[in-house]
Amino acid sequence: MAVNWPSVSLGSLAANYRASVAIGPFGSAMKADTYTLVGVPVIRGTNISERRAWKGEWVFISDEFANSMPRCVVRAGALVFPHRGSIGEVAIVPVDEHERYFLSTSLMKIEIDPAKANPNFVYFFFRSPDGRSEILRYASQVGTPGIGQPLESLRRFKLPLPPLGVQDAIAAILGALDNKIDLNSRMNETLEAMARAIFKDWFIDFGPTRAKIECRAPYLAPEIWKLFPDRLDDEGKPDGWHPEPLLKHAHLLSGGTPKTADAAYWGGPISWASAKDVSQCGALFLLDTERSITGLGLTESSTRMIPMLSTVVVARGATTGRFCMLGREMAMNQTCYALATRGNRPFWVNCVFASLVESIVHGAHGSVFDTITTRTIQTAMTVIPSEAVLDLFEGSVGPLFMRALGNHEESRSLAQIRDLLLPKLMSGEIRVKDAEKR
Numbered sequence: 001m002a003v004n005w006p007s008v009s010l011g012s013l014a015a016n017y018r019a020s021v022a023i024g025p026f027g028s029a030m031k032a033d034t035y036t037l038v039g040v041p042v043i044r045g046t047n048i049s050e051r052r053a054w055k056g057e058w059v060f061i062s063d064e065f066a067n068s069m070p071r072c073v074v075r076a077g078a079l080v081f082p083h084r085g086s087i088g089e090v091a092i093v094p095v096d097e098h099e100r101y102f103l104s105t106s107l108m109k110i111e112i113d114p115a116k117a118n119p120n121f122v123y124f125f126f127r128s129p130d131g132r133s134e135i136l137r138y139a140s141q142v143g144t145p146g147i148g149q150p151l152e153s154l155r156r157f158k159l160p161l162p163p164l165g166v167q168d169a170i171a172a173i174l175g176a177l178d179n180k181i182d183l184n185s186r187m188n189e190t191l192e193a194m195a196r197a198i199f200k201d202w203f204i205d206f207g208p209t210r211a212k213i214e215c216r217a218p219y220l221a222p223e224i225w226k227l228f229p230d231r232l233d234d235e236g237k238p239d240g241w242h243p244e245p246l247l248k249h250a251h252l253l254s255g256g257t258p259k260t261a262d263a264a265y266w267g268g269p270i271s272w273a274s275a276k277d278v279s280q281c282g283a284l285f286l287l288d289t290e291r292s293i294t295g296l297g298l299t300e301s302s303t304r305m306i307p308m309l310s311t312v313v314v315a316r317g318a319t320t321g322r323f324c325m326l327g328r329e330m331a332m333n334q335t336c337y338a339l340a341t342r343g344n345r346p347f348w349v350n351c352v353f354a355s356l357v358e359s360i361v362h363g364a365h366g367s368v369f370d371t372i373t374t375r376t377i378q379t380a381m382t383v384i385p386s387e388a389v390l391d392l393f394e395g396s397v398g399p400l401f402m403r404a405l406g407n408h409e410e411s412r413s414l415a416q417i418r419d420l421l422l423p424k425l426m427s428g429e430i431r432v433k434d435a436e437k438r
Contacts (some may be wrong), residue, residue: 005162006160009157013113018071021151023108025105034065042104043107045085049091073103075101077092077093077111080107080127082111084146090131110154121167178418192404206238240343246380247351247378269291278336284401286325286326307347308329309347312339314335321357360380
């Protein structure tokens with residue numbers, strides 16, 4: 001049974017100094033020449049993720065600019081909310097390598113008095129369905145989504161407030177799940193970097209062959225080392241290796257969209273990947289899609305099932321060239337292409353495509369294509385070694401990719417547990433002791 005914790009306004013929990021509640025600078029203050037290559041990172045809406053970790057790329061401002069607007073500076077523990085654009089999202093500034101951050105023009109902040117509330121508890125509440133609904137009560141959907149009178153509205157947000165000890169316990173439980181998800185994400189970044197470094201050394205830099213030419217000591221296992229040539233040909237590639245089209249080693253697949261007006265085609269058990277799913281994946285593997293289709297939608301449209309471990313790339317639109325691998329078999333729409341291995345080497349195909357995608361998307365003179373066509377992928381070439389080298393590469397990096405997939409699947413399960421516990425803990429429906437037993 002839910003507990004009726006006292007309801008308080010968010011503003012009543014603010015730290016007792018004037019700049020504890022503030023909004024980002026006016027857009028006129030953040031002109032293009034404001035940004036620098038290094039300095040204080042600027043938090044934008046695109047940096048707020050579904051976890052406590054940041055996402056996306058950073059822009060920076062100088063320390064001098066940040067010092068000139070101290071109210072817009074945020075430090076660890078501050079809560080950050082968009083007041084324009086992605087209304088309903090929330091972030092908490094972590095303890096990390098940056099001493100401070102700076103608000104963009106579309107954000108507002110509140111710094112919580114730790115004697116009144118645990119900032120992590122407040123953050124998790126506004127991550128819950130009830131918390132998000134509370135934020136959206138103040139949002140206008142006319143034109144660009146936004147919150148009118150942002151700081152006044154921010155102070156008026158309501159939330160339940162259990163005793164501090166309960167807040168601490170709830171925040172610890174949910175934080176432990178988030179921490180494990182973040183750890184898995186960082187581990188996957190390392191695993192992917194290791195796999196791509198091996199590919200670059202073997203197939204881009206030709207490291208083993210160059211080491212042999214320079215009479216350096218072997219750095220691979222003897223059975224691998226002996227397979228690399230000991231000289232480069234006139235074109236600068238290992239002797240005996242030759243260029244071939246990528247599509248000699250991968251099937252190029254496209255998809256389709258069932259009629260959107262026919263409800264019988266939608267909401268079924270078959271995941272259906274779109275350009276949005278791929279471009280927003282943010283991970284090596286795609287497991288979940290925004291929409292799904294029925295068996296009827298599959299058979300009565302031009303879409304098709306794409307094999308697990310295929311590399312899927314956004315073919316057209318603002319995110320042309322974004323790509324990921326499929327963590328399971330799913331259907332796909334026509335805004336994407338899939339590369340499915342012909343020779344049971346999906347990870348080599350993925351690494352080859354990763355090495356070629358920039359040249360596929362960019363023209364010979366540096367212009368950017370907004371569409372990848374069948375023709376552009378048909379012209380993609382790669383250097384092919386012996387079958388034995390290809391097989392050894394796949395055997396070397398396969399465990400790295402598969403461990404990353406396992407981590408991703410574990411994180412997905414942990415996120416589902418977290419999202420199930422979150423509203424129940426916040427409402428008191430599950431008491432802390434019960435939650436700790438799960």
